[in-house]
Amino acid sequence: MSAATALAPALPPRRSRLRLIVALLAPIALINAIGFLAPVLNLARMSFYEVEPTGAMREVYTLATWAKMVTDSFYAELIVNSVSVSLGITLLTLVCSYPIALYLHRSTGTWKTILLVLVISPLLTSAVVRTYGWIAILSDSGLVNNALGALGLPPQRMMFNLTGVTIGLTEILMPYMILALLAGFGRLDPRIEEAASTLGAPPFTIFRRIILPLTLPGIALGCLLCFVLAVSSFITPKLLGGGRVFLLATEIYDQAIVTLNWPLASTLSILVLVIFGGALVLYTRALRAIL
Amino acid sequence: MTDQSTAPGQGTDGTAGEGFLSIRGLTKRYAGFTAVDNFDLEVPKGELVAFLGPSGCGKTTSLRMIAGLVPATAGRIVVGGQDLTTVETHRRDMGLVFQSYALFPHMSIARNVAFGLEMRKVPKDEIARRVKEAIALVHLTGKEEHKPAQLSGGQQQRVALARALVIRPSILLLDEPLSNLDAKLRDEMRNEIRDIQKSLGITAIFVTHDQGEALTMCDKVVVMNEGRLEQVGTPVDLYERPKTAFVASFVGRTNRLKAVAKDGTAEFAGQRVLAPAGLSGPVQVMIRPHRIALSPSTGGEGVTGTIARAIFSGDILQYDVDVGGQIVSVELATRGGETVLAPGTQVSLSWRPQDIFVYGAAA
Numbered sequence: 001m002s003a004a005t006a007l008a009p010a011l012p013p014r015r016s017r018l019r020l021i022v023a024l025l026a027p028i029a030l031i032n033a034i035g036f037l038a039p040v041l042n043l044a045r046m047s048f049y050e051v052e053p054t055g056a057m058r059e060v061y062t063l064a065t066w067a068k069m070v071t072d073s074f075y076a077e078l079i080v081n082s083v084s085v086s087l088g089i090t091l092l093t094l095v096c097s098y099p100i101a102l103y104l105h106r107s108t109g110t111w112k113t114i115l116l117v118l119v120i121s122p123l124l125t126s127a128v129v130r131t132y133g134w135i136a137i138l139s140d141s142g143l144v145n146n147a148l149g150a151l152g153l154p155p156q157r158m159m160f161n162l163t164g165v166t167i168g169l170t171e172i173l174m175p176y177m178i179l180a181l182l183a184g185f186g187r188l189d190p191r192i193e194e195a196a197s198t199l200g201a202p203p204f205t206i207f208r209r210i211i212l213p214l215t216l217p218g219i220a221l222g223c224l225l226c227f228v229l230a231v232s233s234f235i236t237p238k239l240l241g242g243g244r245v246f247l248l249a250t251e252i253y254d255q256a257i258v259t260l261n262w263p264l265a266s267t268l269s270i271l272v273l274v275i276f277g278g279a280l281v282l283y284t285r286a287l288r289a290i291l
Numbered sequence: 292m293t294d295q296s297t298a299p300g301q302g303t304d305g306t307a308g309e310g311f312l313s314i315r316g317l318t319k320r321y322a323g324f325t326a327v328d329n330f331d332l333e334v335p336k337g338e339l340v341a342f343l344g345p346s347g348c349g350k351t352t353s354l355r356m357i358a359g360l361v362p363a364t365a366g367r368i369v370v371g372g373q374d375l376t377t378v379e380t381h382r383r384d385m386g387l388v389f390q391s392y393a394l395f396p397h398m399s400i401a402r403n404v405a406f407g408l409e410m411r412k413v414p415k416d417e418i419a420r421r422v423k424e425a426i427a428l429v430h431l432t433g434k435e436e437h438k439p440a441q442l443s444g445g446q447q448q449r450v451a452l453a454r455a456l457v458i459r460p461s462i463l464l465l466d467e468p469l470s471n472l473d474a475k476l477r478d479e480m481r482n483e484i485r486d487i488q489k490s491l492g493i494t495a496i497f498v499t500h501d502q503g504e505a506l507t508m509c510d511k512v513v514v515m516n517e518g519r520l521e522q523v524g525t526p527v528d529l530y531e532r533p534k535t536a537f538v539a540s541f542v543g544r545t546n547r548l549k550a551v552a553k554d555g556t557a558e559f560a561g562q563r564v565l566a567p568a569g570l571s572g573p574v575q576v577m578i579r580p581h582r583i584a585l586s587p588s589t590g591g592e593g594v595t596g597t598i599a600r601a602i603f604s605g606d607i608l609q610y611d612v613d614v615g616g617q618i619v620s621v622e623l624a625t626r627g628g629e630t631v632l633a634p635g636t637q638v639s640l641s642w643r644p645q646d647i648f649v650y651g652a653a654a
Contacts, residue, residue, distance in 0.1 A: 191393040194360050195451075197380040198387040199458060200410035209406075213397045290397075 040273070047266035057262050065263045069271070079271060082248040086230035089166055093173045093226050094219065100174075101181035101218070102211075105188060119178050127172050131239045134168040135159065138240070160242030168240045173229055177222040184218020216290045224283040228276055248272050311336035311494050312357075312462055317366035319352050319518075326352045328518040330366065334511070337492045339485065341505035344515035345541070350498045353515070354464050357496065359383045370461050381410075386455030390467040392447045394439040400426065400450050401435040407458035425457040426450075428487060445476040452484065456491065463488065463495040469504060481508055502542050506530070514538050536650035539577045546583075546619050548576040549652070557649050562594050564647050573652040580622040582646040585610060585638050593641030598634050612638060 050060040069075045104115050122130060137143045138158040145155045158164050188211065196206045234249040241250065248268055256265035310333030317330040327349040334340050342350035355361040357368055359380035367376045375383055386407075395403050404425050408418045426432055429449035431442075439447055448468055455463060468484070469477045485508050488495050499505050505512045506526040514521040514529060514537070522534045533539035540547060550559040552574040557564050559576050584593075596614035603609075608631065610621045619640060623629075632638065 187396055189391075189393065191389050191391050192395060194358075194380075195387065195389060195393040195454075196395070196406065197360070198358055198383070198385055198464075199407035199454065200381050200384070201406070202379075202381050205410065210395060 043266045043269055047263055047270055049263045049266075051261055051263050055260055065267045068264070069267060075268075078246055078248060078251055078268075079275075081246060082231060083275060085162065085165070085245075085247060086227055089169045089173065089230045090223050090226045092166065092170045093177045094223060096170060097174050097177035097181060097222070098215075098219075101178045101185065102215075104178065105182060105185045106190075119175055122172070123175050127233075127235050128239075130172055131168055131236045134164070134171070134236075134240060138164050138167065159240060160244050162241075162245055164240040165237045165245050165247075168236045169230055169233055172233075172236060173226045176229060177226050180222035180225050181215065181218040184221050185215055187214045187217075213290075217287065220283055220286045220290065224279055227279055231272060231275060248275075310334045311371055312496075313367075313369040314353075314357070315367045315369075317353065317356060317368065318364045319349070319356060319361060320364045325518050327356070330520055332513060332520070332523065334494060334496070336494050338510045339488050339495045339497060339508060341509035341512045342496060342498045342515060343502060343505040343512050343541075344500065344521075346500055347517075348515040349518040350500075350513075350515050351466055354387075354466055354496060354498045357462070358385050358387050358464055384458070384460055385462050385464055386458060386460035387464045388448070388451045388455050388466065388468045390470050392439070392444075392451045392471075394447055394450055394454070396439055399436050399438060400431065400442070403439065403450055404454045404457050407454065411458065421457055425453040428456070429453045429483075445472055445480060448472065448480060449483075452487070456487070456493070461494070463493050465495060465497045467498055467500070469499070469501075484508070506542070512542075514541060516541075533577075533648060536575050536577065536648075539648050539650070543579060544620075544622075545577045545579050548578070548617050548619065550574050550576045550649070552649065559594070564644070564649060570649065570651055575650045575652050577648045577650065578619075578642055578646055580609070580620040581624070582642055583619065583621045584641045585612070585621050585623065586641075587632060587636065587638055593639040595637065595639050598632050598636045598638060600634060601631050603631055610638070612640060614640065 046057075047065055048061045048063065050058045050062045050064065052058060100119070104112065104119065107115060135142070139145070140155060140157070140159070142159075144158065148155055158167070192214075193206050193210055196210050201209065231247075232249055234253055237245055237247050237250050238253070241247070243250075248271070252265050252268045252272070255261045255268065312332070312334040314330055314332040317327060318325065319327040330349075330353055332340075342353060344350045352361060356363045359375070359378060363376060367374060369375065370383075395406065398406070401422055404422045405418050408421060413421070422435075423432075426435060429452055431446060431449055431453070434442065434446065439450065442450065448471075452468070465484070469480055472480060481504060484497075497504070497509055506529075509526065511523065512526055512529055513523045516537050522529060522538045524532070529538055529542045533542060536547075539545050548559060550557045550564075550573075552558075552570045552572060554571070557570075557574050557576060564576060586593075594614055596612040596619065598610050599613045599618060600611040601608070602611075603625075606625055608623045608625050608629065610623070610632065612619045612621055621640065
């Protein structure tokens with residue numbers, strides 16, 4: 001108490017402090033209200049508007065679009081497909097990133113700095129450019145197929161299908177995953193691993209019983225981040241999927257820009273938001289179980 | 292421990308020394324410097340041995356080589372007749388207590404202690420029984436379900452001790468286990484570790500930079516300096532018969548004085564003292580402050596000096612006496628009623644010949 005009053009002598013207790021907190025929070029709250037909350041509410045409202053057969057939107061409320069979500073199996077499939085593809089990509093990203101993050105965590109000095117810069121450097125290029133890079137590698141006359149051809153092997157279709165989207169997105173998400181994992185590796189301590197070793201634990205047991213549990217917070221954070229990014233990613237699935245891989249983000253784009261069915265696009269957007277909310281709840285639960 | 296007959300790396304030439312733990316020629320070289328140089332040691336079963344030395348002397352590296360956490364460049368480590376030099380850490384059957392405790396933060400106290408037994412595939416009910424015993428041994432009954440972070444430093448170190456002991460290791464290794472504890476707790480843990488080690492009859496190695504810990508707790512002390520073994524002996528040996536100038540000055544307090552030796556005798560402030568044969572030129576003369584007798588009368592036996600400073604600290608009265616330009620500290624146990632001599636007073640100092648040590652002036 002005395003320390004608190006010493007630090008903020010000008011503040012009479014409670015009410016004025018509350019006023020200060022409100023005053024400090026107001027600007028960001030305002031920005032969020034105008035820039036985020038209002039559009040989302042508007043989106044929610046739009047999802048209840050009626051669509052005429054011509055495609056024009058009428059400001060008449062109806063449950064028709066939402067009913068379509070339930071009755072038309074295409075949308076149920078779209079959601080299940082989006083979530084499962086994103087989960088798969090997240091898992092693959094985790095598997096690819098974990099060893100790199102662990103190695104990075106354990107390296108020291110200049111070497112660590114160099115590696116860290118290498119990990120972050122892809123983020124300096126836009127996802128569009130990197131996706132075009134993958135097109136150059138994966139397309140029918142790309143690097144991989146040329147190499148296969150030179151070896152006398154049959155060409156592989158790696159673009160305009162799920163394989164291409166998965167490869168591209170995994171690579172694009174890896175820097176995020178590695179950084180999130182590193183942020184969550186704080187509890188790792190070489191002494192703890194040595195202690196386990198002296199107690200009779202062989203290397204793999206140390207990984208399973210010590211390293212893995214201690215890095216779970218990082219894994220949870222990385223998976224949440226990458227899942228959210230995967231579900232909402234649009235450019236990479238659009239370019240590498242070539243309109244043949246149906247995911248929520250690409251479908252929203254098509255409905256909003258191509259078909260101009262805004263109520264449908266709004267409804268799908270709200271569903272994406274619900275999925276994010278679900279992921280966040282799951283993350284919080286997981287974190288509570290871990291710690 | 293039934294797997295000893297099939298364990299890899301078992302010595303076939305059976306050259307086990309007298310000790311239960313036998314270390315021969317153990318060396319660790321890194322690029323550019325030698326951390327541990329030709330370390331030889333025999334430790335009989337049930338002894339508590341201290342590795343004592345300043346930081347960077349190689350004591351922790353030696354301990355880590357015994358545990359298998361650092362591979363040895365050369366030399367052999369034999370325990371109970373079995374050569375462990377190339378055996379992996381997790382097959383060595385040693386309990387190690389770290390300075391930083393190194394408890395598993397995600398496991399309860401009971402799970403921490405049970406870990407080593409689980410690795411040994413001990414049956415569940417036996418694990419439960421032994422964990423309970425080990426936790427009781429370190430006075431932590433009731434804390435079984437706590438997480439390490441919920442315990443104090445002293446309690447955490449006790450868990451670490453229980454975790455290392457519960458596996459009944461062939462050797463208990465303690466790496467500065469008391470350094471992170473405050474003074475009061477340190478004294479308490481010191482006695483506790485000693486009592487537990489004695490009652491279990493376990494062979495143990497205790498790494499420390501604190502000579503007080505080494506002298507009071509251990510059966511034998513290995514003094515190390517710059518990767519080399521300076522002296523091995525009982526605490527009394529080290530204190531009363533230090534072999535090197537380093538040991539004399541590192542173990543206990545001592546006066547280091549400059550003198551010149553000639554033909555087996557050194558001369559210090561006009562008094563002749565015996566020097567080791569063959570020593571000539573500048574030498575170091577060492578004498579412990581409380582082994583010097585001080586009398587206010589000048590003349591007669593001993594060397595004469597002038598009191599430069601008097602420090603009264605309750606149970607000890609310390610005089611810094613200027614003898615021919617060198618300061619000699621003298622400590623007198625107070626008995627009550629003495630007068631503190633003022634600086635400038637002429638005094639004479641004397642000592643028994645066996646209390647003085649002469650070493651070549653290397654440093």
